[in-house]
Amino acid sequence: MPDHFTIEEARKTLREILPWIEEVMTIRDAILRLQPENWPLVQSTAGNGGSPEASRLVKDFDRLDRLVHRIQATGAILKDIDRGLLDFPAFRNGREVYLCWMYGEQDLAFWHEVEAGFAGRQPLSSF
Numbered sequence: 748m749p750d751h752f753t754i755e756e757a758r759k760t761l762r763e764i765l766p767w768i769e770e771v772m773t774i775r776d777a778i779l780r781l782q783p784e785n786w787p788l789v790q791s792t793a794g795n796g797g798s799p800e801a802s803r804l805v806k807d808f809d810r811l812d813r814l815v816h817r818i819q820a821t822g823a824i825l826k827d828i829d830r831g832l833l834d835f836p837a838f839r840n841g842r843e844v845y846l847c848w849m850y851g852e853q854d855l856a857f858w859h860e861v862e863a864g865f866a867g868r869q870p871l872s873s874f
Contacts, residue, residue, distance in 0.1 A: 748822040750836065754871065757835035757846045758855050760821050767814050772831050772850055774811045778804070832865065839874060846871075 749756060818825050818833075824845075826832040831850025836843060839858070847857045847868055857868040 748820060750822065751843070752822065752835040752837050752846060754837070754846060754855065754874070757823075757837065757848075760823055760835065761833070761848055761855055764818050764821055764823060767818055768831055768833070768850060771811060771814050771818070771825075771828060774807050774814075775828055778807055778811075826865075 752760065815825055815828075822835070824834040824836070826834050833848045834845035835848075835855075837846045837858070838844070842860075844858055844860055846855055847859055847865065848855045849865075856871050858871055858874050859865065859867040859869060
């Protein structure tokens with residue numbers, strides 16, 4: 748796992764972890780879709796040994812946790828699960844910046860200053 752990525756390394760890593768990101772987004776969507784009905788389930792089963800529904804929810808959260816750790820182990824930073832936002836630390840002119848990708852984008856095409864965040868994204872053509 749590199750501490751900092753070149754554009755090529757970040758693109759290669761992105762291709763490798765894309766299936767994990769897609770699974771993260773699928774699990775996230777399923778959890779959110781069931782969210783209103785899950786809270787009473789969690790409350791009612793907390794003290795009585797659980798239920799099949801609660802067990803399934805726990806499995807979803809466990810899988811989500813494993814996927815997030817697997818993604819982070821590559822050196823990529825999962826910044827926002829809601830948007831599927833990834834940053835790859837890189838250097839530009841001797842300063843640390845982030846190469847930035849968001850779920851649904853076809854390729855790694857943006858970068859931003861560390862302090863600027865997502866709002867400061869710029870096209871890689873300016874890198």
